[in-house]
Amino acid sequence: MRPTIGVLALQGDVPEHVRALESAGASVVRVRRARELDGVDGLVLPGGESTTMSRLLDVFELREPLLARLREGMPAYGSCAGMILLADRVLDGAAGQLGLGGIDMTVRRNAFGRQVDSFETALDVQGVAGGPVPATFIRAPWVEEVGEGVEVLATVGSGPATGRIVAVAQGPLMATSFHPEITGDDRVHAHFIRLVSKER
Ligand SMILES: NC(=O)CC[C@H](N)C(=O)O
Secondary structure (H helix, E strand, O other), rough: OOOOOEEEOOOOOEEEEHHHHOOOOOOEEEEHHHHHHOOOOEEEEEEOHHHHHHHHHHHHHOOHHHHHHHOOOOOOOEOOOOHHHHHEEOOOOOOEEEEEEEEEEEOOOOOOOOOOOOEEEEEEEOOOOOOOEEEEEEOOOOOEEOOOOOEEEEEOOOOOOOOOEEEEEEEEEEEEEEEHHHHOOOOOHHHHHHHHHHHO
């Protein structure tokens, strides 16, 4: 059976993730209300703006139900702002910025700085076969440090940020600094769908 994957649809690039997940073979549900979480096997936290998304989690009374599902082991994948939401520690966050946590890592918000505010590259991603994955970075965070249980899936291969960690996984959680959802290459989403299927 195809897994059902939710996309947190409060803010951000929701349609792009819906398209990528459907093209990679999942059934997709947009999640705005707690009850919409009930039927999903996994959840994508899209790119967008992490402070706004976090505020909307409270407005839509989704924070507690979502944390409860994460504690039960629901797989989740966060891209960019979604990565920030899944980080246990955030540097350069907005005042009072509150995430969900789950991945034992410190991320630095808007880390790439003005000159390389947005850029595209191709990255080898652990577990994703078929060669480098196109990766678009838009005011992206990077991962400054990870705890022992965190697997590094990709690092930047060239330029001023060489060696910076930009994709990680810990148990059923996965996060990327970049946006694979806007490149038309759905292998990262397929990788998440495999993770979800394994956890079911
Ligand atoms: N493209 C993105 O998701 C950008 C993330 C944004 N800079 C934030 O802090 O939330």
